[in-house]
Amino acid sequence: MDVVGEDGTRWATGLIDQEALALLTRLGQHRPFVLTETMVLAAALPYSAHRRIERFLHESRTTLRDEVEGFLRWLHGPGRHVPPAEQQRRFVAIRIHFNDVLSQVDLFAEVITQRSESGTGVWLSGLDRLAAEALELPGSWFDPPPVVCYLTRGPGAAIRRARTRLPGGRPNPVAIVRVPRERMVGHGIASSLVHEVGHQGAALLGLVESLRAEIRERGRRDRSATPWASWERTVSECVADFWSVGKLGIASTLGLLAVVSLPRFFVFRPPGEDPHPMPYVRVLLSASVGDTLYPHPQWAALADAWRACYPMRDLPVERRREIDRLEESLPAMAELMASHRSAALRGRRLADLMPVGERRPEQLIALHTSWGDDVGVLARQSPTLVFAVLGQARATGRIDPVHESRVLSDVLTAWAVRGSLDVLERDALPTPSPRP
Incomplete structure (x- = not known):
């Protein structure tokens, strides 16, 4: 029933x-x-x-x-x-x-919603400008999607790339970069942000796939294939770090160093299935990329300082050997990324897409001397160049974190105001009359 x-x-x-x-x-x-x-x-x-x-x-x-x-x-x-x-x-x-x-x-x-927070909203608008410029490349390589930023808790940044699937299956209309609140404001925020933008740029150019294929082939030819197997697994993070160093110079490596300054266990922990390289080696690779793009003694000094913070003498012998093999391959890995060519790059090297001619340490110091703290001058420059200049000045002891934070807060605000005025001016332009 x-x-x-x-x-x-x-x-x-x-x-x-x-x-x-x-x-x-x-x-x-x-x-x-x-x-x-x-x-x-x-x-x-x-x-x-x-x-x-x-x-x-x-x-x-x-x-x-x-x-x-x-x-x-x-x-x-x-x-x-x-x-x-x-x-x-x-x-x-x-x-x-x-x-x-x-x-x-x-x-x-x-x-x-964060755009309504006093101060924070304006800074985020300034970071939007930084992110948009960090994605730009000289020439017509791709149609860049809009990039928007917001703050979150925790030490790490992340990106939800444009055109990836959202809940429900529809493609994301914009790239969304999540940056940690604890990094506001200093050159470290640019390091994290531009690294995430690098993920978007690498996806638009298919760099992870083409680099992975080249690394796999290099591993087949190399007598010691173990390091290349590690780089193959972590290439997506390596190329994003390359993008960040290429745009920001030493400000990128210093920002990365701050993020991965962790207890020893985590700094030396093998990545396993994690796409990030071992933190200890990742900082050294970033310095090696910097020395490949912008040769200068500062990179070796920074690498030595990092090694002094995390000496390997008390690690197990096998772990030390593994790290030694990775360290030996660092210059080759940095050069492989810099000289990488693919169909998407139209035969050009990846390094050729970076502003190599404008990020050499001596040039950045000269610009800092010329610009000083004049926000009117700084606001007219490309955002990644401004962060590169201030990061270089911080690295050489010309400014301290308090000074750097104040200047960057002012310039982020200036970029936000300039962006809002650009919108008003564009909307105020008369619509052209149709031709008779």
Whole structure:
């Protein structure tokens, strides 16, 4: 005997109907960010990024609303005559999609809401400018997506790359970089940020795949293939570090050193399945990349200082041998990345895409001497160059962290203001009249 019976079936259908109507009601409560978020204009997202985000979420909400309304029409029509189990199955699929849309909204809300924080929002807008310029390359290599930044707890940065899949399967319309609050403000924030931007640039150029193939071939030819097997596993992080050093010079390596200054156990821990190289070796590779791109005694001095902080004498013999083999391969690995050519690079070396002619230590020091603390001058320069100059000045003891933080705070604010004025000026331009 069916204990539910016809009354139970009608009740089940009614419950599903009400839940579907509730989804529509909650969906209607979500309004565009331009109606719900308060922020000064200088803290606003880049216009292209905000437009893509709003369009993305509008399309997601529209698609979901159509699905719910279509489900209700079916439920009130042919669906009335199907078992409640089938009605529930279809409703649950829609509800999963609804939760995916909420996850998308929450992701972008976290990015945008911080723009209303006093001071922080304006700094983030300045970092957006840094991230956008860090992704630029001389020439037309790819169509760069907008990049937006937000702060989070913890020591490490991360990126959700543009065009990767979000909850629900749709491609992300912008690149989102999460940077640690504890790094605001100093050259270290640029090191983390540009490293994450390097992941986006490497993906757009297919560098991880082409470098991995070259490293694998190098390992086949080399008598000691073990180090190359390690570089093959960690190449995605290595090329992002290369991008950061290429754009920032020693400011990148100093920022990395601060991030991985950890208890000895973690500094010497083998990566295993982790895509990051062993922290001890990773800092040394960053210095080796710097010496390959911008030869100078400072890189060897920095590497020696790092070794002095973490002496290997008390490590197990086998671990020391493993690290020694990796250290021996550092110059070759740095040169392999610098001289890498691929179809995406159109026959040019990867190093040729970096501003090598503008980041040599002696040039950066000369620029610091010339610019001083004049924010009016600094704000007119490319953001990565400004961070490179101040990082070099910090490395040589010309400025201290307090001074550096004050100057960078001022220049981030200036970039944010300049960006907001650029938007106002563009919107104020008259629309050209059509030709007769």
